[in-house]
Amino acid sequence: MIRKVDHIGIAVDNLEKRLPFWAEALGLQVGAIETVESERVKVAFLSVGDARIELLEATDPESTIARHVGKRGPGIHHLTLEVADLDGALAALRGAGVEIIGDGARDGAGGHRVAFVHPKSSGGVLLELSEGPADTADEEQVAPGSAILLYLREPQEKMWGVLRRLDATGVAIEGLDLGSFDDWLAQLDPSGDDVMTGPSVVFVPMARVEKILLDRPSGALESLTQRAERRAGCSLAELIRRG
Numbered sequence: 001m002i003r004k005v006d007h008i009g010i011a012v013d014n015l016e017k018r019l020p021f022w023a024e025a026l027g028l029q030v031g032a033i034e035t036v037e038s039e040r041v042k043v044a045f046l047s048v049g050d051a052r053i054e055l056l057e058a059t060d061p062e063s064t065i066a067r068h069v070g071k072r073g074p075g076i077h078h079l080t081l082e083v084a085d086l087d088g089a090l091a092a093l094r095g096a097g098v099e100i101i102g103d104g105a106r107d108g109a110g111g112h113r114v115a116f117v118h119p120k121s122s123g124g125v126l127l128e129l130s131e132g133p134a135d136t137a138d139e140e141q142v143a144p145g146s147a148i149l150l151y152l153r154e155p156q157e158k159m160w161g162v163l164r165r166l167d168a169t170g171v172a173i174e175g176l177d178l179g180s181f182d183d184w185l186a187q188l189d190p191s192g193d194d195v196m197t198g199p200s201v202v203f204v205p206m207a208r209v210e211k212i213l214l215d216r217p218s219g220a221l222e223s224l225t226q227r228a229e230r231r232a233g234c235s236l237a238e239l240i241r242r243g
Contacts, residue, residue: 001089006082006130007045007052011068011075015042015057016206018074022046022053023168030166032142034211035151036109041065042210043109047141054080054109078116078126086113086131093117105131142166147215147225147236148173152208160215160224161199162240170205171212174240181224188232188239199240 012018022028028046035042040063046053056077058066068077083089086105094100099118108114108130117127142148142163150159150173161175176184176199184198217223225236232239 001083001085001092003082003084005051006080007054008076009054009056009078009080009128011065011077012055012057013069013074015044015055018055019044019206020168022055028053029143030168032110032212033166033206033209034109034213035059036107038107039063039065045109078128080114080128080130083129083131086115086129089129090115097121142212142214147223148175149178149213149215149224150175150204150209151211151213152204153210154208156210159202162236163212164201166212168206170203170207171209172201172203174201175199185228185231188228 019030023030023046028048031045031047031052033042033044040058040060042057042059044055046055056065058069060066065077090100090104098121101116101118105113105115108128111132113131115129117129119126144163144165146163148161148163150161150171151157152159158178159173159175160178160181161173163171164174165172215223215225217226222230228239229236
């Protein structure tokens with residue numbers, strides 16, 4: 001039923017303030033940043049071998065994380081175990097008399113389905129069970145060189161491009177505003193002789209980052225990267241060099 005320890009969740013009062021300790025002082029690689037609206041929390045994942053650290057900052061003063069920090073202060077919030085079949089795991093636990101919080105499975109960060117075991121059943125530990133959207137053992141990570149979608153706030157913007165750097169200070173992306181993508185795409189010439197304004201390298205401070213997603217296809221829909229590569233007749237790396 002249990003595959004591995006997926007991550008340890010740590011509640012923080014300010015993600016921008018606390019992230020440098022983990023990413024710079026300890027040298028851990030920031031793997032993903034995302035706002036989970038359903039949980040009213042902003043999270044940052046950092047890789048530690050085969051496991052991860054998840055830092056959680058409340059986005060709503062009435063959220064579970066805000067109440068936790070207000071009552072207990074920042075610190076370890078939960079332990080997450082990866083399961084292959086969340087529904088099967090929940091059925092087995094309920095059959096053993098284990099109390100599950102709320103209605104059971106719900107959407108979590110990174111497209112995972114999650115559920116929480118009540119601390120009363122686990123001896124005081126808030127235990128999260130997580131099922132990945134696919135085979136999580138082979139799940140691609142956000143890393144330099146990845147094609148990403150970058151969501152920003154104050155003001156709200158969306159960017160597409162190649163991740164160049166991600167650390168506690170912010171994000172460096174070689175890309176363009178998502179609203180300009182179709183106009184840029186229309187300029188691409190498979191001959192490679194076109195003259196166009198291509199992606200540029202932009203640094204965004206961490207305070208503005210709301211979410212980072214990998215640019216992936218969705219069902220029959222191509223990713224933006226696939227659309228650009230098909231239009232230009234070359235790989236994304238070659239296309240960026242041309243721009």
